[in-house]
Amino acid sequence: MKGFLQFIVRSMSATSATALTWLISFFAFEQTIWLAGLYGILGGGAVYISMKQIMDFRHRKQNGLSRREYKFIEQNLKEAKEKITRLNRALRSVRSLGQAKQNFETMMTVRKIYANTKKDPKRFYKAERFYYEHLDSLVALTEKYAYLSEQPSRTKEINQSLRDTRHTLAIMNETVKKDLHIMLNDDLDILDFELDVAKQSIDKRKKPDRRALK
Missing domain, CATH: 1.20.120 (Four Helix Bundle (Hemerythrin (Met), subunit A))
Known part of the structure; x- marks a missing residue:
């Protein structure tokens, strides 16, 4: 159950990061829709992977594992x-x-x-x-x-x-x-x-x- 909740949190954070990156790329940096979408996906993916690594690190630390x-x-x-x-x-x-x-x-x-x-x-x-x-x-x-x-x-x-x-x-x-x-x-x-x-x-x-x- 805890793992499922962590997945939901990572997914929601990655989705928010994707949308925010797209908006900034499209409106602030005047990128095309497709290029802004690519940046959004990359940004969301980076957030998802980073959060997973942080959660795994905390889990390892709590259990005293390398x-x-x-x-x-x-x-x-x-x-x-x-x-x-x-x-x-x-x-x-x-x-x-x-x-x-x-x-x-x-x-x-x-x-x-x-x-x-x-x-x-x-x-x-x-x-x-x-x-x-x-x-x-x-x-x-x-x-x-x-x-x-x-x-x-x-x-x-x-x-x-x-x-x-x-x-x-x-x-x-x-x-x-x-x-x-x-x-x-x-x-x-x-x-x-x-x-x-x-x-x-x-x-x-x-x-x-x-x-x-x-």
Whole structure:
């Protein structure tokens, strides 16, 4: 959501810059309509690119990442997004009520891992196995299962392969859940600590003041 809002801000700023540059070029410098339009496009493009670089720099600074690390993670997220789209397409093509709940859980977990990484790029390093291994396996297995389940005539071998794939997908569903838990482990530790502090504070308030009782 934040990325979409930033895109809207950049687009509106670039549009305003384009219009302003065109007006100045056409009226102040008496350029032709087409030449003023070209200057306007160049000006708007420059504003858009500059704002994106500034926003990326601030995002990197907030997350303590170098430019190289940020680009590396961005590239991996771009590839992951394409794989998640393929996974979603394959899951939608599996029309099985028995698989519906598991498919929904899998998709929600995968999207949550991606969204958390997008929001806080440093989390990528806690979910490397997901991005390098588990997501690829999940996509390949799901596409295989979707393909076999669409066959109009099924042999014993196909049915056995479907059963084996279903079993493996169930295991992968639990695996990506563990990936999410690992990613959120530090947050859970902080939450537990804050809960302990809050409980201690509440207990102290409940205890009567001995000096007041004397």
